Amino acid sequence: MTSMDESPYDLRGKRVWVAGHRGMVGSALLRRLEDENCDLQTVPRSEVDLTSQADTANWMRKARPEAVFIAAARVGGISANARYPAEFLVENVLILVNVIKAASELGVEKLMCLGSSCIYPKHAEQPIREEALLTGSLEPTNEAYAIAKIAGMKLASAYAEEYGHRFISVMPTNLYGRNDNFDLDHSHVIPALIRKMHEAKIAHRDSVVVWGTGTPRREFLHVDDLADACVFLMKQYESPKPINIGSGEEIAIGELAFLIADIVDFRGHIVFDTLKPDGAPRKLLDCSRLRALGWSPSIGLRAGIEELYDRWKKTSRSVQGRHDYP
The missing domain is CATH 3.90.25.10 (UDP-galactose 4-epimerase, domain 1)
Incomplete structure (x- = not known):
C-alpha cells in the first residue's frame, strides 16, 4: 500500500505508463515526458484490452509501472455520444475501474485520472469551480461519457482517501492541437x-x-499546454480533490x-x-487553484x-x- 506523501514526486528514472498513448492527449503526454528522463511505457490496444480486467491486471503486473497517466477513453462527438450511450458508459467505466483497481493492488506510486469539463452541470455558475461537480444535471448529449468520467474520478479519490494512495484527478477544458480529429462527424x-x-x-x-x-x-487549451500542466501536477499536486486545467x-x-x-x-x-x-x-473553468500552484499556459x-x-x-x-x- 502506498501512503500519501506531501513531498514533490520525482519522475526521473521511474517507469511511467501513459494509457491511451495514441490519442491526442496521450501522445502529447509522451512528447512532454521525454524531457523527464523517465522510462516511458506504452502498450497497443491490439495487445491489451483495457476493458478487460484480466488483460489490464496481467499487463500491469508484468510492466510494473510506478506512475500512471490514464488518458485512454472512448471518445466522440455529439452524434456518436447520442447514438451509442451504452457503449460510451460501459467502455469508459471499465477502462477506468480496471486501471485504477490494478494500480491500487500493485502499489503504483502515483496515478493521474484525466476527466473532462463536460462532467460539470450544464448550468453551473461561471467560471466553474471544482466544487460544482455533482451539483446539477449534466448536458444530455454527453451524459453517458460524463457519468463514466465522474465514476473514475470518484474511484481514484476513494482509493486515495481509504488507502492513502497518491491518486489524483484533473479536469481539462476544451482541447485542440496535434493529432486532433478532423472527421466532421466526430471532431470538435x-x-x-x-x-x-x-x-x-x-x-x-x-x-x-x-x-x-x-x-x-x-475556453480552449492547446494539448501541449495540457500535457505540461499534467506533468506539473503529477509532481506537485497531492489532494484527492479534482483540479481544473484551463487557459482562463x-x-x-x-x-x-x-x-x-x-x-x-x-x-x-x-x-x-x-x-x-x-x-x-x-x-x-475557474483555474485559480492551478494558478496558485504556479502553473500557467504558454501557447x-x-x-x-x-x-x-x-x-x-x-x-x-x-x-x-x-x-x-x-
Whole structure:
C-alpha cells in the first residue's frame, strides 16, 4: 500500500505508463515526458484490452509501472455520444475501474485520472469551480461519457482517501492541437472549422455555414499546454480533490470562426445557422487553484491554431484538391 506523501514526486528514472498513448492527449503526454528522463511505457490496444480486467491486471503486473497517466477513453462527438450511450458508459467505466483497481493492488506510486469539463452541470455558475461537480444535471448529449468520467474520478479519490494512495484527478477544458480529429462527424469545433474553411477555400466556395448564433463563449487549451500542466501536477499536486486545467480565457464561437477564417485565408462569407443549437451560453473553468500552484499556459490561441493548421495541411491530402483524409 502506498501512503500519501506531501513531498514533490520525482519522475526521473521511474517507469511511467501513459494509457491511451495514441490519442491526442496521450501522445502529447509522451512528447512532454521525454524531457523527464523517465522510462516511458506504452502498450497497443491490439495487445491489451483495457476493458478487460484480466488483460489490464496481467499487463500491469508484468510492466510494473510506478506512475500512471490514464488518458485512454472512448471518445466522440455529439452524434456518436447520442447514438451509442451504452457503449460510451460501459467502455469508459471499465477502462477506468480496471486501471485504477490494478494500480491500487500493485502499489503504483502515483496515478493521474484525466476527466473532462463536460462532467460539470450544464448550468453551473461561471467560471466553474471544482466544487460544482455533482451539483446539477449534466448536458444530455454527453451524459453517458460524463457519468463514466465522474465514476473514475470518484474511484481514484476513494482509493486515495481509504488507502492513502497518491491518486489524483484533473479536469481539462476544451482541447485542440496535434493529432486532433478532423472527421466532421466526430471532431470538435476548432478542427471542424479549420477543415470546413480550408475545403471551401480550395473549392472556391463563397460561404461556410457555422451552427448556431455564434454568441456562446468557450475556453480552449492547446494539448501541449495540457500535457505540461499534467506533468506539473503529477509532481506537485497531492489532494484527492479534482483540479481544473484551463487557459482562463474564452472566446465567442463567432469570433473564433472569423479568427480561423483569417488563419486559413478563407475570404468568403460566414453564415450562422440560427436554427441549429447553441449549447451552453458559456463554459469557462475557474483555474485559480492551478494558478496558485504556479502553473500557467504558454501557447496563445492564434499561435496554437496556426500550428495545428500548418501541421494538418502537411498530413492531409486535401491540399492537392482531394477530400479523403488519413
